[in-house]
Amino acid sequence: MTGFVQTQSIDARTAPLDARRSLFRVLFGDVLSTVSTLAILFAVIALAPKLVSWGLLNGIWAGEGTQCTGAGACWAFLRAKYPFILFGIYPPGQYWRPVALIVIFIGLTLYSLPPKNWKTSTLWAWVIGTVVALALMAGGVPGLEAVPTDSWGGLPVTLILTVLSLGLGFPLAIALALGRQSELKAVKYICVAVIEGIRGLPLLSLLFIVSILLPLMLPDGLKIDKLLRALVAMTVFSAAYLAEVLRGGLQGLHNGQGEAADALSLSWWSKTRLIILPQAISNVIPPLTNTVVVMVKNTSLVLIVGLYDLLSAGRAALADPAWPAPFAETYGFIALIYFIICFSITRYTHWIERQNLFGVNR
Amino acid sequence: MGRRGLAIIGFAAALSGALAACSPAPKPASDAAPAGKAGSTLATVQKHGYVSCGASQANAGFSLPDDKGYWRGLDIDMCRAVAAAVLGDQDKARFVPLTGQQRLTALQTGEIDLLPRTTTWTMARDANGVNFTFPNYYDYTGFMVRAATGATKPADIKGASVCVQTGSITEVIFADVSWRQKLDLKPVIFDNVSATRQAFFSGRCDALITDASALYSVRATQSKNPDDYVIFAANDEANPLTPAVRHGDDQWFDIVKWVFQAQITAEYLGITSANVDEMLKSEDPAIRRLLGVEAGYGKALGVREDWAYQIIKQVGNYGEVYDRNVGKDSKLKIERGLNRLQRDGGLMVPLPFS
Numbered sequence: 140m141t142g143f144v145q146t147q148s149i150d151a152r153t154a155p156l157d158a159r160r161s162l163f164r165v166l167f168g169d170v171l172s173t174v175s176t177l178a179i180l181f182a183v184i185a186l187a188p189k190l191v192s193w194g195l196l197n198g199i200w201a202g203e204g205t206q207c208t209g210a211g212a213c214w215a216f217l218r219a220k221y222p223f224i225l226f227g228i229y230p231p232g233q234y235w236r237p238v239a240l241i242v243i244f245i246g247l248t249l250y251s252l253p254p255k256n257w258k259t260s261t262l263w264a265w266v267i268g269t270v271v272a273l274a275l276m277a278g279g280v281p282g283l284e285a286v287p288t289d290s291w292g293g294l295p296v297t298l299i300l301t302v303l304s305l306g307l308g309f310p311l312a313i314a315l316a317l318g319r320q321s322e323l324k325a326v327k328y329i330c331v332a333v334i335e336g337i338r339g340l341p342l343l344s345l346l347f348i349v350s351i352l353l354p355l356m357l358p359d360g361l362k363i364d365k366l367l368r369a370l371v372a373m374t375v376f377s378a379a380y381l382a383e384v385l386r387g388g389l390q391g392l393h394n395g396q397g398e399a400a401d402a403l404s405l406s407w408w409s410k411t412r413l414i415i416l417p418q419a420i421s422n423v424i425p426p427l428t429n430t431v432v433v434m435v436k437n438t439s440l441v442l443i444v445g446l447y448d449l450l451s452a453g454r455a456a457l458a459d460p461a462w463p464a465p466f467a468e469t470y471g472f473i474a475l476i477y478f479i480i481c482f483s484i485t486r487y488t489h490w491i492e493r494q495n496l497f498g499v500n501r
Numbered sequence: 502m503g504r505r506g507l508a509i510i511g512f513a514a515a516l517s518g519a520l521a522a523c524s525p526a527p528k529p530a531s532d533a534a535p536a537g538k539a540g541s542t543l544a545t546v547q548k549h550g551y552v553s554c555g556a557s558q559a560n561a562g563f564s565l566p567d568d569k570g571y572w573r574g575l576d577i578d579m580c581r582a583v584a585a586a587v588l589g590d591q592d593k594a595r596f597v598p599l600t601g602q603q604r605l606t607a608l609q610t611g612e613i614d615l616l617p618r619t620t621t622w623t624m625a626r627d628a629n630g631v632n633f634t635f636p637n638y639y640d641y642t643g644f645m646v647r648a649a650t651g652a653t654k655p656a657d658i659k660g661a662s663v664c665v666q667t668g669s670i671t672e673v674i675f676a677d678v679s680w681r682q683k684l685d686l687k688p689v690i691f692d693n694v695s696a697t698r699q700a701f702f703s704g705r706c707d708a709l710i711t712d713a714s715a716l717y718s719v720r721a722t723q724s725k726n727p728d729d730y731v732i733f734a735a736n737d738e739a740n741p742l743t744p745a746v747r748h749g750d751d752q753w754f755d756i757v758k759w760v761f762q763a764q765i766t767a768e769y770l771g772i773t774s775a776n777v778d779e780m781l782k783s784e785d786p787a788i789r790r791l792l793g794v795e796a797g798y799g800k801a802l803g804v805r806e807d808w809a810y811q812i813i814k815q816v817g818n819y820g821e822v823y824d825r826n827v828g829k830d831s832k833l834k835i836e837r838g839l840n841r842l843q844r845d846g847g848l849m850v851p852l853p854f855s
Contacts, residue, residue, distance in 0.1 A: 292570075353611060362612055460833055461832055463725075
């Protein structure tokens with residue numbers, strides 16, 4: 140039997156449509172695109188003048204509550220209330236402390252972005268930075284007035300919950316994901332039970348459990364801080380979801396990788412740390428980002444357990460009878476902050492995916 | 502504290518002089534507070550150095566942090582009055598923001614010492630682990646309508662469409678009122694508070710029904726001109742909002758009850774934060790007993806002798822607290838109504854202070 144060999148060369152073909160899409164083709168390429176483009180254009184033309192006159196021309200930029208008559212946006216409200224919305228009921232004379240926390244968290248995040256900074260020292264910087272930031276917020280040492288967590292609020296609470304629930308949840312998630320693959324039946328079933336149990340509960344009910352049921356079940360005199368209870372709930376919640384994402388990464392990995400590592404007589408720990416996890420994690424960066432973005436937004440649910448996060452602080456600001464409760468402006472402001480955080484995360488992930496990490500090409 | 506001026510120091514000196522007669526060494530008034538029994542709420546509060554109170558997340562007039570994060574409101578002042586009585590300083594109070602679902606649990610588990618958070622005194626709640634003190638505000642269900650309609654009572658709005666929030670107790674009251682008074686009201690039902698209010702202000706319905714205190718707050722914050730709207734009662738039922746304490750600590754229960762009594766008795770006797778220092782010199786035995794000039798009453802309660810003086814000086818009598826937070830000096834401008842003293846036709850009854 141002889142093999143088939145092409146003898147003539149095939150003529151060059153034009154590139155598929157997708158590869159040479161001009162903007163015009165994207166917008167008016169076919170009937171559906173044309174219709175949706177026109178519809179969106181029409182909506183923008185219809186709405187833009189209203190938005191401009193509401194937000195810019197008739198907007199009230201400074202002054203008192205009585206000047207906001209409802210004709211335009213009441214930006215003066217945000218101007219008067221933004222410290223309260225950003226920092227909640229934290230004592231105003233001490234605002235530098237939550238500001239320091241925000242600066243530390245953002246600074247550490249920016250430093251950790253480039254893959255060249257992914258090393259053990261960065262991890263230690265995070266641990267130390269987080270402890271310092273939380274100590275600054277809590278105070279209680281000479282020279283720093285003690286501020287109980289009941290008085291923490293606004294953006295710092297949102298950032299603390301996000302960073303700590305993901306930071307503590309990720310190692311837990313790795314343990315759960317590896318445990319689920321374990322050959323030890325007991326370990327495997329415990330991990331499965333934890334993951335599925337938590338994934339079967341809405342975050343809302345988890346928060347209710349830690350904020351209402353847990354205190355009733357604890358022995359007398361033992362009280363756990365409200366913020367800490369919410370943090371624990373959010374950590375286990377994010378761990379369960381991250382674990383399932385990681386499981387996808389682990390299962391997507393070719394068996395040969397582990398077998399090759401075994402053939403090199405690497406220990407289980409070295410195999411997992413050097414071969415399995417880097418590839419598994421890098422395989423699932425897009426869904427990981429998704430979970431991270433969802434967790435950022437989930438922090439706003441702590442509203443229902445009486446924590447003053449960004450959203451609760453905004454709502455409390457709206458309740459002031461001296462102002463005509465400008466909902467749209469306030470929720471817009473809060474949405475903008477969430478958007479900046481979440482959009483930055485997704486853009487960063489797009490960039491990191493193209494960095495060809497761990498030799499995995501995409 | 503800035504608000505504790507020289508007058509208090511002078512008073513403290515005078516009081517320690519008086520106490521010197523019966524104690525071996527003269528002591529300032531702030532040390533005169535007897536220590537609570539170990540394990541009691543009073544002892545816990547004294548050990549911590551602050552009273553921990555439940556607050557709402559945002560309820561204008563009742564509990565709401567101002568721009569500086571300083572808690573203000575009628576319920577907040579209830580807590581500050583307890584702090585002034587027990588610890589001598591109204592700012593030795595901490596506020597834990599709680600949701601409606603959390604509030605009773607927080608009280609039962611000891612997370613807070615006192616729950617003054619617009620909680621209605623109901624039988625089931627009273628029987629299940631908390632003790633209600635005295636109502637510090639009587640609310641009622643009300644209608645808000647446009648002033649231009651000229652309506653001033655439910656009978657005037659026969660056949661009107663009314664914005665109602667579904668799933669609330671108000672929905673039940675609405676049906677009762679409509680049926681009992683044969684008003685043939687048409688409900689326009691919404692599933693959340695802000696939608697209900699927006700619908701009313703945009704003209705979707707003729708009237709809005711909910712708690713009167715909330716109506717006043719809505720009128721102050723969300724109407725273009727508050728004078729364009731009137732509020733009147735939907736029925737003759739009062740809704741007693743009552744600060745609560747845990748079961749099992751009678752002394753603390755008594756203290757909170759009498760802290761409130763001191764405030765309405767002070768109003769009854771005409772003692773205000775402005776004239777309380779002069780009143781110390783009064784010959785009126787009732788005033789002398791209340792202000793601790795005649796010793797023994799504070800001790801009986803387990804607090805400092807000048808407890809009522811501290812409440813009135815720092816927080817004010819009930820009338821002052823009411824006017825400042827929800828009444829004529831506030832944005833809400835809620836009429837005293839049921840919350841007047843019994844002398845003036847309301848439900849606030851000063852008990853004998855003797």
